Amino acid sequence: MPRKTLKCLFGVDEGSRANRKVVVGHRPCPSNEEIIPPKFCDNRIVSSKVIVDTPTSPVTSGLPLFFVITVTAIKQGYEDWLRHKADNEVNKYKVTVLEDGKAIQSESEKIKVGDIVKVEENETFPCDLILLQSHRDDGTCFVTTASLDGESNHKTHYTVPNIGSDLESLTATIECEQPQSDLYKFVGRMDIYKDSQEPIFRSLGPENLLLKGATLKNTKVIYGVAVYTGMETKMALNYQGKSQKRSAVEKSINAFLLIYLFILVSKALVCTTLKYVWQSKPGQDEPWYNEKTQREKDTNLYLKMFTDFLSFMVLFNFIIPVSMYVTVEMQKFLGSFFIAWDKDFFDPEIKEGALVNTSDLNEELGQVEYVFTDKTGTLTQNNMEFIECCIDGFQYKHRDARDELDGFCDTDGPVNKVQQKAGREKEELFLRALCLCHTVQVKESAEQDGLTDQVDGSILDETPSPEERGFIASSPDEIALVKGAMRYGFTFLGLESKTLKILNRSKEVEMYELLHVLNFDPVRRRMSVIVRNGSGETVLYCKGADSSIFPRVKREEVERIRLHVERNATEGYRTLCVAYKRLSPEEYAQVDEDLKEARLALQDREEKLTAVYNQVETEMDLIGATAVEDRLQEEAAETMEALQGAGIKVWVLTGDKMETAKSTCYACRLFQRNTELLELTLRTLEARGRSREERLHELLLEYHKKAVQDAPPVKAGITRSWSGANHDYGFIIDGASLSLMLSSSSESKPSLYESLFLQICQNCTAVLCCRMAPLQKAQIVKMVKNSKGSPITLSIGDGANDVSMILEAHVGIGIKGKEGRQAVRNSDYAIPKLKHLKKLLLAHGHLYYVRIAHLVQYFFYKNLCFILPQFLYQFFCGYSQQPLYDAAYLTMYNICFTSMPILAYSLLEQHIGIEDLLDNATLYRDVAKNAMLQWLPFLYWTLLGVFQGLLFFFGVRYLFSNPALQDNGQVFGNWSYGTIVFTVLVFTVTLKLAMDTRHWTWINHFVIWGSLAFYVFFSFFWGGIIWPFIRHQRLYFVFANMLGSVSAWLVIILLILLSLLPEILLAVFRKNHGSHARQTSTVTPLTYKHLSEHDRQSGPNGQH
């Protein structure tokens, strides 16, 4: 049975957790895992005539388990029902399928691979389809994937060429890759058989694939053939594979459970041993008044020992807090509502509050040691504003957002006398480039459904104010640039069947034929378009990061612009360089051919395309550069400061370039003026012509010496040192150096560099990792997560590139930002703004942790002092497994008498007010490192349980040395004994909780006093009636008789007070200590604020 119990206990924990997937309908799992043990315990084991007669009835020990199972089943059933409902909604959705040329109404769940499906405008696709036919003439259709990745722009998808209009006679085979979750990847081929000719071969790419979940826009109707259905669709695949995260608290619970299991087994062993020792004395084993039955006499001694052992296990099994699982589940489930309900998390802009995707990690929010944050969209708003540009080395600054065209040659001749201007021709070239080189779409108003076919004049009239024009793009930078160009007189009107229209300064419409788009990708870090203008000239416009543009343009042009770019970058702006190249007809023909060939390639299409792109984008002319400001999120600096004050280390992981990221860090005050920066980037690595590996080794050792060995030991409790006496370090590493470090460490000295790196980082106040690929972000998170002490990590990000790190970290937080919903979908919690992180961690996280930690400790404690008297009673009943308490009490103790107060506590407790928690970030350190569930507090609670259990039992035992406790001389029996102990027990554990409650709402009052009243009421009721169908009326009037005895009253009062006495004393001393601590901590932020203000004021005067 011990093994079974183990399985049962951990089964609850692991089994049901891991299996919490969609099992629609009944759940076989918990019933299998959880019902077996009680069967084993209480239904008798029948083997070779031996019967383990159980000291308590099967109902007694079974009922709590049944309760656990029922509540778990109800909760999970409810969640299943919700999913089931949602599934049904999707599965029963009406679709039209073409069958033998006829349109047949069907349900979406009946679509099979190969069916041709008809989808109308504004409908979502029921499965992944290959686009065969579109109502539009040019064989395109538009979709939005807002529900997939949040990008609200219209994406163009293309029909497979040469299908023909007659779908009935179409015969074709499609070969495609196995289902995979990447939304943007698809490779396939289609062979079309036509009238016994040679099959026509077409390659298929993501542009032909319509994803389930996307919505058809601006296209009346399309036909597509289903290639992936149901759980194989990319959407479904993206929902799967989210690994279950388990919190540190759960791990502690399991450890404690093992201890208690050990206590249980050892108690049973001690009792069994003592029983046989005791029985070996003559006359004890079988006194004349208690003869054994024949069967007992016949039973083998060892078998008897074994069955006795099992009986003791059953008797003491209540020590394992089975019902704790229910309470923990309920606490987490209900508690998570407080996050969603919090109106401080409501953002009026997006009209949404926080979102809780999992309730399992609430308490982990109070344990965070490392925060990994994305920069763009997280620290910054991702709300781009065009700040300035530089054309041919001359700076054009746009001072006011309200468009005062400062400095541009709006009319003839320079307006601004101070600044020199580039020539008008250059300006216009630059602005045209901005207008053409992008993938922005114009948002159409409702009337203009479908692409605008209006004449140009009407658009002019309709959209007089450029600010009101809506643009949609996957990247906000592009919108900012297009809007920027608009301010200077060049308005982008839209793309219509491969023709780009722009409105130039002289209010003329210019038309450009869009020939090719060389898409942006994070490796190239640039994008280009090839257009043909009215005069037949073919031009390539390219924009991209300076590092990717500079090597591809003429050298002499670079120097003039580099200065501006670098200055802009240090100011925290995002810079892009713009270049162009005229293509001769021959050149273009070559490029066109190469591109088409690469696009049709079946294998390594990406690589081939990239190669062609790289080949084309060379020897361009640099026109200028742009600077776009990405504003900091509201209260970003305050939030970061609070996190650091809370002892959390903040790492910024970004794909952006170092200068920009660094300036953001300064702006967020992650780095301060006196922070010494340790750089490990390509720049520092490439100095003095030595090999990078050597240099890496050298630098790492140097930094390690500086930051780790020479640094004084970090004292806990000290917030950041603004005094200057202590050196602050900030660490900067870029992606290339990181991969170099990781790869070289794996070869020669495995993980030496890694541990050096981690040690350095641990002593730095902030770490900046720039130029990170999404996977590298996850790599870093993983590295820190698995480092010494396995700290709790939290990742926060808003874009698809943060998903990997969000999934990797212990807690993943998504920002409901502008870069789509991918991050939100994969996160554990989603908040609208970065500033909400502060309250989420410092207030909610802290409180959740304290609540659940207390809940766990309390549960173990209350079950220990519940069962300890029952154990002690064995010494006074000849080790005969006589229960001390009545069966009803054994059953109801955890379910009714003591469950509600702790649940209310664990939902409502605020040992420190939310305001105080937010004001004093240092309070977060009090609970760091799972402080309340370490062995010491656990030992304290256990000792408290033991102390009280001993007190309950022996207090009553000495009272019963003379059982004549009533004034009529009558005596009390064993059930009175148990009832007195139980009464003391229920009152003590409830009052103990009452004493721990710092925040008494009416609910706490109601539940605590209500539980006690219920106990009294129940006891009267239970003992007041001769219950039918119950064999022994043991408790008949026992409780009432007990209350009739003054001595019983006195002993109950005495024992309750004595049990709580040490707690009261401790509370007084702790309170004094606590108030002392709080006093100092209220001082700290004040001084800090004061100091930082001082810092700010004196900063510009150069005092630092």
Added chain:
Amino acid sequence: MKEEGNLENRPSNTAFTQQRLPAWQPMLSAGVVIPGFLVIGLAFIGIGVGLLITSRSIQVLELDYTGTETNSPCNKCTTLPIQNNCVCKLNFTIDTLFKGPVFFYYSLTNYFQSQRKYGASLDYNQLSGDLTYFKSPASDCDPYRYANGKPIVPCGSLANSMFNDTFKLYQIVNGKENLVPFDGKGIAWWTDYNIKYRNPDYSPLENAFNDTEKPVFWSKPAYKLDTSDSSNNGFVNQDFLVWMRRAALPNFRKLYRRITEGDYKDGLPVGNYSLEISYNYPVKSFDGTKKATFSNVSWMGGQNEFLGIAYLAIGSMCVVMSVVMLIVYAKFRFPEDD
């Protein structure tokens, strides 16, 4: 699956959802705890003194009549086989008036009425007068379920081992033995006697026991426990009820009789007494002892010094604590406030 419009989903601004329910935040400050401890301590000392005085005022007279010692008058009975109607007499003297009402208890030691199987070995349905269970007693009653092929009523070890020593108390006045009248009423719980245990609704009671066997150890069947008083017979016999209420601990006492009548209403006067014991109950086999105990009771029940001492100890502890806290408070707290 048309796209849905954005709902206005601002969280409701109630005190509960915002975790801002008005709350009482008690703080155990020294200002509360020190006087609190002092008050509780003094109250406890008061109660303790009261308890101790009360307990000390209770008179107790204990007579061991196990007869293990050879000079004991009951020694002869221990050597004889059981059920031999051995009678022994214990003489004792009362020096001061033993205030009444006097309660007479018998005590057993090393006797495990709290054994699980022993305690469960009964059939409640029989004892509540259900005749169907007279014919087939519950299996719990084994090995005292059937005897001589007939069902035992009342069955089970607990009933079977009912205490069967009987006592008579004489005051010796001028060499003459005056019987002190015992009152056997009201020694069991009122609810046990009136509600929980019921004789079968049969008249005469004896007929209900047809085709049943008396418990093996018993010398007479249940319907003959008290032939003089039909309301004290069968399952509602008070001695039987007292026995059936299991003792919690292996050393226990049970109420046997009260002395409430006649000349002895106000207590046992000074004089010589003789307790006549009909010695039937064997305890030697399990190393037990038997005692007869005279005691009077107070509002707190029988004599028990534990409560008084415990109250005194904890009361003084509280007082000491409050003094210590006061000193600590005065020493460390006041300068801090400056």
